[in-house]
Amino acid sequence: MLSHHVVTLLGERVLLRPLKRSDAALYPDFLSDVTQGDLRLRFFSAMRELSPEMIDKLVHYDVSTTMAFIAIEEDTGRMLGVVRLHGDDKGESGEFAILVRTHLKGHGLGWLLMKHMIANAKAKGLKFVRGQVLAENTTMLAMCSELGFHAANDPLERGVKEVTLPLDEVPAEATA
Numbered sequence: 001m002l003s004h005h006v007v008t009l010l011g012e013r014v015l016l017r018p019l020k021r022s023d024a025a026l027y028p029d030f031l032s033d034v035t036q037g038d039l040r041l042r043f044f045s046a047m048r049e050l051s052p053e054m055i056d057k058l059v060h061y062d063v064s065t066t067m068a069f070i071a072i073e074e075d076t077g078r079m080l081g082v083v084r085l086h087g088d089d090k091g092e093s094g095e096f097a098i099l100v101r102t103h104l105k106g107h108g109l110g111w112l113l114m115k116h117m118i119a120n121a122k123a124k125g126l127k128f129v130r131g132q133v134l135a136e137n138t139t140m141l142a143m144c145s146e147l148g149f150h151a152a153n154d155p156l157e158r159g160v161k162e163v164t165l166p167l168d169e170v171p172a173e174a175t176a
Contacts, residue, residue: 004116005074009108012073012080016116019068019082024059026070026079033101041137042099044160058084065089067124069116071100071109080104083113085121085129094121096131098140105139114147122167130164132157 003017031050061068071081081100096117100109121129132154133140141151144163148170154160
């Protein structure tokens with residue numbers, strides 16, 4: 001299930017597939033359509049853009065501990081979004097991060113990326129998926145709630161919620 005064809009709520013045909021090193025070339029166009037506010041919500045700090053070094057780091061990852069999936073618009077080949085899951089050393093859990101083009105928020109693309117990542121995490125045998133979400137990121141928190149994540153205040157970081165999804169609570173048909 002590493003690659004999967006999906007359709008967004010607006011009928012856009014999208015390919016979800018593992019992120020490749022060559023996808024670094026797609027990042028400049030992708031990031032040109034992501035607001036500074038959305039970058040801050042994703043990276044938890046103000047930034048105007050991602051440096052070439054940061055993009056290089058994002059596309060060079062250890063596939064034994066990390067999975068990353070990219071959403072590609074089938075008609076144009078443009079990058080629409082990306083989700084990552086960094087596994088822990090024990091292979092029991094992973095921490096996710098997600099980013100989509102700003103104008104596509106609310107179109108179901110984030111939902112599709114998260115479902116794809118969850119299905120692959122479950123298939124890999126992970127026990128749970130977790131993430132940190134800024135408390136002000138109500139859209140992300142709502143999506144996590146709809147996907148079955150449990151949210152709690154992060155005890156170490158004010159204004160941050162920890163969201164956790166026990167994968168044994170995810171029905172098999174929900175990850176198909």
